[in-house]
Amino acid sequence: MEIYIIRHTTPNIEKGICYGQTDLDLADTYSKEFKTITQQIPNSKSYLVKSSPLKRCALLANHLNSQVLFDDRLKEFDFGDWEMKRWNDISEETLNPWMEDFVNTRVPNGESYIDLASRVHSFFEDIIYSKDKQNLIIVTHAGPIRAFLASVLNIPLEKSFHIKIKYGAIFHLKREGNSWNLISEINLNSI
Template structure:
């Protein structure tokens, strides 16, 4: 089974704003970005099952790639709780600093930790690994879930997952072999 994991295209939001599960629109460059994404997915006679985060910035891309789309909350970005839509430089240091020192384990106030996100993403991929489905998959999601998965596949600890360079519209190719995932794409580490 071939799996293509895609990060959504560029959201329409000012730089410096903390967002995770906020439902954002996409920039008006969407169609150009979509065409670049589409070129990275082999066009074959084999159809794809498309799974996606339900957030708009993923759902729009997923629907352009084909239908039907199966939405799964486990593919959502990190829940930044009280910090959603705040400027990073306006989040009080007494709240931000403990998280910055241990973002893997420390939960955002009324949100989640990176370990929480990784757990739900691993659960999603365990379902795929344990499935008898042989049909190829396209998965549209966010940088956080992609980093957590790729770190696991590459044997990197979560705290090193931000060394994985991921841009808007990036496509990562994996293959399910037996009960494991093999990374086919070359990964650039920062």
């Protein structure tokens, strides 16, 4: 069984804005980015496609396959009261406790990184224990990808933000027995 985990392409939003579960449109470059992604997925195999329901993932997922299974557990981090605010406009009094322990501290009316990791692990456990061993393409966001890779690579969650994940990044995993092997290269020197 093989899995390709893909981060959505570039969203249409200016830098410095806190967005997580806000349903953003894609930047005008999306068709070029879709083409680049498609060229990296072998077309000799069939894939079941699962995706975050947020538009920036759903558009790519539907481009890859007309039949997509959407799962809320693949959504990005819920930034609660901070959604669509400029990072610089969030008060230090509110931001600092989260910055000091983002793994365990919840964003006001949002979630903590451990909350995100828990729902992502639940999603992947369903795959691991499923009798269906069909190859998968999973289209999601940087947060869920980091949480999953931290688990596969045995990296503490607090260090997983050192994993660089560009828009349109693809991570290829292959299941061998009961373990997952990451085929894609990741620079772990900064972790």
